[in-house]
Amino acid sequence: MQEISDRDFYSDNLVTINKDNKAVAKENIYNAAGALLLPAGAEIHSDNAQKIVQHKLQKPLEESVSLDKLLTKPILIEQLKAMPTHPEMVDIFNNKLSIDRFSQQCDQLKKHPLIIQKLTVFSMRYPEQYKKTLFGVYLGLLICEERNLDEKTWNNVFIAALCRDIGLVHIDPKVVDKKAALTGAEWKLLQGHVAIGYQFLSHLPNVSKSIATAVLEHHERTDGFGYPRHLSEDKLGVEGQILAFSDMFIALFYKYVFGHGFSLIDLAAIVQINAGIHKQENTEAAMRLMRALAENKTRKPVFKDLREQLERILACQPKAYEWIRLADLLNKQLFQIEKSPKLKQNIQMMTRVKSVMRTSGVFDQTLLDWIKSLDPIRLTSSDIAEIEHYTMMLNESIWQLGTLQKSFSVIVQQLQKKGVDLKDAGPTKIVLDALHEELAKGLLVEEQLTKSKAS
Numbered sequence: 001m002q003e004i005s006d007r008d009f010y011s012d013n014l015v016t017i018n019k020d021n022k023a024v025a026k027e028n029i030y031n032a033a034g035a036l037l038l039p040a041g042a043e044i045h046s047d048n049a050q051k052i053v054q055h056k057l058q059k060p061l062e063e064s065v066s067l068d069k070l071l072t073k074p075i076l077i078e079q080l081k082a083m084p085t086h087p088e089m090v091d092i093f094n095n096k097l098s099i100d101r102f103s104q105q106c107d108q109l110k111k112h113p114l115i116i117q118k119l120t121v122f123s124m125r126y127p128e129q130y131k132k133t134l135f136g137v138y139l140g141l142l143i144c145e146e147r148n149l150d151e152k153t154w155n156n157v158f159i160a161a162l163c164r165d166i167g168l169v170h171i172d173p174k175v176v177d178k179k180a181a182l183t184g185a186e187w188k189l190l191q192g193h194v195a196i197g198y199q200f201l202s203h204l205p206n207v208s209k210s211i212a213t214a215v216l217e218h219h220e221r222t223d224g225f226g227y228p229r230h231l232s233e234d235k236l237g238v239e240g241q242i243l244a245f246s247d248m249f250i251a252l253f254y255k256y257v258f259g260h261g262f263s264l265i266d267l268a269a270i271v272q273i274n275a276g277i278h279k280q281e282n283t284e285a286a287m288r289l290m291r292a293l294a295e296n297k298t299r300k301p302v303f304k305d306l307r308e309q310l311e312r313i314l315a316c317q318p319k320a321y322e323w324i325r326l327a328d329l330l331n332k333q334l335f336q337i338e339k340s341p342k343l344k345q346n347i348q349m350m351t352r353v354k355s356v357m358r359t360s361g362v363f364d365q366t367l368l369d370w371i372k373s374l375d376p377i378r379l380t381s382s383d384i385a386e387i388e389h390y391t392m393m394l395n396e397s398i399w400q401l402g403t404l405q406k407s408f409s410v411i412v413q414q415l416q417k418k419g420v421d422l423k424d425a426g427p428t429k430i431v432l433d434a435l436h437e438e439l440a441k442g443l444l445v446e447e448q449l450t451k452s453k454a455s
Helices: 010-017 046-053 073-082 087-093 096-111 113-125 127-146 151-163 166-170 184-191 193-202 209-216 238-258 264-273 280-294 306-337 341-360 365-373 381-417 425-439
Strands: 023-025 036-038 065-067
Touching (some): 010 166, 036 046, 087 127, 087 264, 113 151, 113 166, 127 151, 193 209, 209 238, 306 365, 306 381, 341 381, 365 381
16 A cells, blocks of 8 residues: 555545535546456545555546536636635736636637546635636736737646646645644645646646646746756746746735735735746736736725834844844855855855845835834824835745745754764854744734735
């Protein structure tokens, strides 16, 4: 029997949706040795699923099963049109050209019944992630349109964006659904969805290599801190980077707009902070789109208690500055111990993060002095907007420091396993860990903010 980490959970997900969407074997299902496991017509219930997972199959399960109900072009179009219930989302989706292009792109799916099957299972098992998938498809098309890309790229982005997360239907649902922090093993398991999606698409007829590669690369970053292959910018494809940018933008949208009540135009500051993580062409296209959407709109304040928020900024910013100083020191100390490629990557990212923080004004002493001088009772609307944008940028900068914090932890653990004497680096890392624990509490406290629910 396969180890739990190697198990394919697709049959389990078929069992779950079978209550509302009958899943049956459309042909005999055999194991690799040729023994019959399920006859044609057998329903995929829990007992039958248990038989399936204990064996390697002659062919992938999706090729041998059928669903009573499948997603269709009309359903997909209606689902997309039903997406924008949040007012900020309405603005994004108020683009008839992209809705029409989405409709045209759906015609491609006639050639891909197995994609439709997995997408149907995904939509039923993980409806919230599926909504983000549709959002990502639409945003990808908007970027294609804004960048005036060719028809082939439009086609590839559409299919790849639909398929970017379907690998999740093969991963343990307990891990996919987990709300608490993931363990290292669970995180590695979850990251496997990109490779699963890539393998699935690579074996399908009528699917170009660019589409499969885009799914594989949709969590890659131009600074090499993405996964699974940690590629640099020159090795990343156009489609994969559009997907990666869309994925990042949607995460920011849900975090700041849905989660904390900021407006769409506020995201411009965060997109700039994240400049350099994904290809600049996509950042610039998104900035143009956001500026066009924000024209003639009045921004609403977010914070209820500005006095307390100013205190948080003044307490947090010096700690972030000190973290950067200590991280620079730790990089130098570790580099003296072992000149590994990972450390060179760390140093490159540190250079990028410091550059972004400098140009964004996060560490600008003049801006900080201005914040110190403010009277919370006598703030103008312009002052409030500046404070809230600064909070977002500092909050996102701290999140980026977390990527480096994890990298340091991995490097130190590897050196400790080798029995390397960390000398001065060990104490520096301990101080850095304690400082990051304080920073990780963040600047945005939910109960202080105007909440806006995602729907």
